[in-house]
Amino acid sequence: MTRANGRPKIEVQDVSHWFMQQQTGDEVHALDAVDLTLRQGEFVTVVGPSGCGKTTLLNSIAGFIKPTQGTLLCDGKAIKGPGRDRGVVFQDLAILPWRTVRRNIAHGLEIAKTPKAERDERVAYLITLVGLEGFENHHPHQLSGGMKQRVAVARTWAADPDVILMDEPFAAVDAMTRLTLQEELNRLCLQTGKTVMFITHSVDEAVFLGDRVIAMTARPGRIKEDVKVPVPRAERDWSRYNTDPDLKTVTEHVLSLVRSEHGEQERAQHAEAVQ
16 A cells, blocks of 8 residues: 655646636636645545636646646646646546447557557456456446446556546536445555545545545635545545544534635625626
């Protein structure tokens, strides 16, 4: 099992971002002076009200957008665009309907021209890790929503990026499947030692999965508080989460942070409406 070793993996330094809203032409201040470090092997979750810049922050780290100001580093090197050192799992499934489970997971490896023996070994390993044994030759239309999401996760892991960026990947599945996927993701991350940033609207999910929970303010998004979760991830499952007083205390604290920002957001929207 790999633990966070203290070495900075991703560094976000004084990052701010503005963009033009296409419908109105108004300039939107999405992020403001964000400083954040993800360390090797760490799982960091991010919560906050809708529109607070969570996805903008993730897309900046992924290299999909260039922030207006500030510095982004991966292993001390400037992030100038997408790279194989960073993999992304979106809420919308990025799996190909004409490919089987096995071939979906292998897709990136095929593009990278990974030798077939190595490719087959890695795909088989991931199929076992994410619990898709017996479904290797099924197509996406033959799978449940949870299974499709397992394929998407395994496909990202197959390319073996150092950093995994996840944007609400379990939002579209039912509640019970979501709990199972969260436990499986925790196990997968512990076994592979990846550095993970995970965006969610669920405070329970954020606390259950994260070594730390980053609570963001309403737009423009700033880091309101960086909350450490006291129970090691290796000791967590949903039975423990539902009974552990330390986890409940952290959850209540993070919930209060998020609710206060929702209140601020509603007051700001009301003030704009009456002007």
